[in-house]
Amino acid sequence: MGLLDFLTRPRSLVQACEVAMTLADEGYWVALRSEADLNADQLHRASIALQAAGVEAVSEISLPVGSMADASWAMTPNLGWVFTGTESVALESQLAANLASFTGRAAVSRAAALRQTERDCRAAADLRISLMAGDARRGEREFYPSSLEVDKAFVRCAKALLRGSPMPAFVTSDDRLIEIVQALALRLDRAPGEYEFCLAYGRGENRQRALRDAGEKVRIAIGFEMREIND
Secondary structure (H helix, E strand, C coil): CCHHHHHHCCEEHHHHHHHHHHHHHCCCEEEEECCCCCCHHHHHHHHHHHHHCCCHHHEEEEEEHHHHHHHHHCCCCCCEEEEECCCCCCCCHHHHHHHHCCCCCEEEEEECCECHHHHHHHCCCCCEEEEECCCCCCCCCCECCCHHHHHHHHHHHHHHHHHHCCCCEEECCCHHHHHHHHHHHHHCCCCCCCCEEEEECCCCHHHHHHHHHCCCCEEEEEEEECHHHHC
């Protein structure tokens, strides 16, 4: 196993909380990211573990949207949530209404590659959106067919979010897109700390440090699994 594989592979909850404590001490915000749906008991344990580690206030849990109902049961006072699995579908009004029940502490992940996303970003006055580029798809009308068009859509979406969305998140490791977001934020009077960049743990650490040292809010995503609960 290479060093990069070791850094980026999913960790147990205990290991992820240990990494989160180190990152918080270094001035970063944290996202524990699960690729699998988690039930209410697992989410409650995860939220309590973050609370016990003293990092709840700078943490969020990122997980598939299918776990939203269980997450609402497992909420603790300061923990944030990001719901994934909505990146390639239209953002339904019922989903937006469900997000409102988290009183501003939940975001939904959207992909700029989906044409609908720009409309969602323009309408996101009360909705937190975590924006990723996503993959171009040829032959599917709902998606942009080239990476160049996806990048252009990402910039348009970022501009819309910086104009109206509370605390948007930009999930990208593309230096060019990061610089564009920073320039847009300056032009639109969004100060560092009123938006955030989300980057993967173990990847691009120099970039992460440079953004943090420039005063940006930087969230580091740590993959985790509930192995100690499931085993």
